[in-house]
Amino acid sequence: MKQVAILGATGSIGSSTLDVIARHPDKFRASVLAAHRSTEALADLCDRFRPDLAIVADPACEADLKAHLARRGLTTAVAAGEAALSDAAASSQCDTVVAAIVGAAGLASTLAAARAGKRLLLANKESIVMAGPLLMRALRDGGGDLIPIDSEHNALFQCLPGGRPELSAVGVRKLTLTASGGPFRGRSRQDLGAITPEQAVAHPNWRMGRKISVDSATLMNKGLEVIEAHFLFDAPPEAIDVVVHPQSIVHSLVEYVDGSVLAQLGNPDMRTAIGHALAWPGRVDTAVKPLDLVALSRLEFLPPDRATFRCLDLAYAALRAGGTAPTVLNAANEIAVAAFLDGHLPFLAIAEVIESCMDALGTEPVQSLDQLIQTDLTARHTARHMMRRLHC
Ligand SMILES: NC(=O)C1=CN([C@@H]2O[C@H](COP(=O)(O)OP(=O)(O)OC[C@H]3O[C@@H](n4cnc5c(N)ncnc54)[C@H](OP(=O)(O)O)[C@@H]3O)[C@@H](O)[C@H]2O)C=CC1
Ligand SMILES: CC(=O)[C@@H](O)[C@H](O)COP(=O)(O)O
Numbered sequence: 001m002k003q004v005a006i007l008g009a010t011g012s013i014g015s016s017t018l019d020v021i022a023r024h025p026d027k028f029r030a031s032v033l034a035a036h037r038s039t040e041a042l043a044d045l046c047d048r049f050r051p052d053l054a055i056v057a058d059p060a061c062e063a064d065l066k067a068h069l070a071r072r073g074l075t076t077a078v079a080a081g082e083a084a085l086s087d088a089a090a091s092s093q094c095d096t097v098v099a100a101i102v103g104a105a106g107l108a109s110t111l112a113a114a115r116a117g118k119r120l121l122l123a124n125k126e127s128i129v130m131a132g133p134l135l136m137r138a139l140r141d142g143g144g145d146l147i148p149i150d151s152e153h154n155a156l157f158q159c160l161p162g163g164r165p166e167l168s169a170v171g172v173r174k175l176t177l178t179a180s181g182g183p184f185r186g187r188s189r190q191d192l193g194a195i196t197p198e199q200a201v202a203h204p205n206w207r208m209g210r211k212i213s214v215d216s217a218t219l220m221n222k223g224l225e226v227i228e229a230h231f232l233f234d235a236p237p238e239a240i241d242v243v244v245h246p247q248s249i250v251h252s253l254v255e256y257v258d259g260s261v262l263a264q265l266g267n268p269d270m271r272t273a274i275g276h277a278l279a280w281p282g283r284v285d286t287a288v289k290p291l292d293l294v295a296l297s298r299l300e301f302l303p304p305d306r307a308t309f310r311c312l313d314l315a316y317a318a319l320r321a322g323g324t325a326p327t328v329l330n331a332a333n334e335i336a337v338a339a340f341l342d343g344h345l346p347f348l349a350i351a352e353v354i355e356s357c358m359d360a361l362g363t364e365p366v367q368s369l370d371q372l373i374q375t376d377l378t379a380r381h382t383a384r385h386m387m388r389r390l391h392c
């Protein structure tokens with residue numbers, strides 16, 4: 001029986017993970033459930049899944065969570081604060097950690113799980129973008145497995161022999177990530193001037209949290225995924241390609257030197273990637289609707305519109321610059337997307353803010369976690385300053 005800690009249990013990935021776990025009570029148990037501030041939703045999950053421990057990252061919410069649990073007659077142990085997330089991720093209360101917190105807030109617990117040698121199911125792409133070299137080192141030192149659950153990287157993992165081999169040793173020429181193109185595929189810059197948050201989060205194929213949905217709309221999600229692929233598979237930037245595939249049926253492809261191209265296909269439902277990662281190297285039924293190729297009939301592939309959706313090339317530039325540049329990119333993006341969602345920044349200005357932060361801060365070689373945390377804070381401060389200069 002796998003004991004699974006779900007960090008970000010109240011979110012979209014958390015809920016898909018719990019759906020898979022609920023279908024296999026003989027194989028998986030949700031032993032730790034964590035959220036940020038959604039105490040009532042977390043207490044409801046405790047009622048249904050009976051974990052050993054429930055965590056709220058915001059210490060101010062601890063009393064509220066306890067009250068919700070007591071009202072349900074539950075005696076679940078409660079912990080609070082960011083350190084409690086890392087402690088639980090490294091503890092004997094779990095052997096598997098689903099890193100499903102959104103944003104850089106997930107970094108510490110993701111690193112803790114890697115260092116402790118847990119099976120790490122990585123959804124929190126911001127942590128690997130922010131601190132890729134340190135996360136990969138922690139993983140090697142900890143000796144555990146990392147199985148990506150971001151759908152594209154899970155697809156690549158499935159198309160590679162042995163999951164994450166040395167690419168040149170197994171004859172890989174190129175990794176191709178598919179992108180849906182988001183809700184604004186085909187639009188020009190002139191069409192995007194007055195985009196609202198509600199329009200931006202209306203993803204055509206996936207139901208996801210608000211931050212990643214905006215990232216999909218700007219193509220920054222694909223940019224973050226290019227950097228994620230670089231660190232996960234040790235692939236150089238020139239060996240990572242992006243193709244727009246509006247149906248989100250082909251989740252990514254691996255091209256080999258003999259001309260073979262292996263792809264992973266499936267209906268767009270995160271339970272496939274999550275079920276694969278939970279059960280790997282086995283397989284479990286996830287109740288995902290089987291693919292009907294004849295009903296689909298047509299799959300399209302197009303080049304990304306890099307001039308309209310500039311975030312993709314900003315991410316490639318950060319990856320090529322190396323060092324702390326991806327940390328800056330990620331932090332500036334988090335600040336700009338939050339401001340857009342709050343109605344304080346126009347959609348097209350997201351890329352402007354990120355680019356001006358990258359220009360202002362440049363890059364330095366990665367030395368330590370403290371340095372990256374400081375870079376993240378500086379980039380957030382710079383992004384706020386740039387927003388005031390550019391748009392307020
Ligand atoms: N959704 C998807 O299909 C996919 C998501 N991902 C990645 O997975 C991650 C999660 O995405 P998604 O599930 O969509 O996001 P959601 O916004 O739906 O959920 C986010 C979760 O993280 C928790 N959380 C937010 N802030 C903090 C914090 N500071 N400390 C601790 N917990 C926090 C939330 O708790 P609370 O409810 O209390 O706010 C919630 O449980 C992201 O990195 C995303 O890029 C990757 C591929 C696909
Ligand atoms: C489900 C998943 O993995 C998301 O990252 C998804 O890929 C977003 O869709 P886009 O291809 O539009 O970025």
Ligand SMILES: [Mn+2]
Nearest residue numbers: 150151152225
């Ligand atoms: Mn993805």
